[in-house]
Amino acid sequence: MPRSVNxxxxxxxxxxxxxxxxxxxxxxxxxxxxxxxxxxxxxxxAYRDRKKKKAEFRALWIQRINAAVRPYGMSYSExxxxxxxxxxxxxxxxxxxxxMNEPEAFKKIVDSVK
Numbered sequence: 001m002p003r004s005v006n007x008x009x010x011x012x013x014x015x016x017x018x019x020x021x022x023x024x025x026x027x028x029x030x031x032x033x034x035x036x037x038x039x040x041x042x043x044x045x046a047y048r049d050r051k052k053k054k055a056e057f058r059a060l061w062i063q064r065i066n067a068a069v070r071p072y073g074m075s076y077s078e079x080x081x082x083x084x085x086x087x088x089x090x091x092x093x094x095x096x097x098x099x100m101n102e103p104e105a106f107k108k109i110v111d112s113v114k
Contacts, residue, residue, distance in 0.1 A: 068099030
């Protein structure tokens with residue numbers, strides 16, 4: 001009996017990987033073994049950086065809040081400490097947005113914690 005290798009499934013599996021590496025340079029898009037390694041590495045970076053993105057945005061919000069409270073004679077840590085002490089339940093993302101887009105509202109928050 002002849003050997004059965006199911007070429008249809010094998011080709012489909014390879015094609016799926018080669019379609020995902022569309023846009024890569026030279027052999028990284030059309031040499032299966034290289035494309036597979038490239039794809040696995042890229043998916044690993046994507047997973048890692050989805051987590052990293054959250055930390056980067058938090059750092060950005062902190063910088064924006066710090067820059068916004070400096071003219072009022074406070075540092076970021078003093079401001080956040082006072083916000084928590086007063087029991088104002090507002091997160092850093094919202095504070096940073098207020099500091100950039102609604103300076104009057106942010107000033108009221110700063111005045112309420114001073």
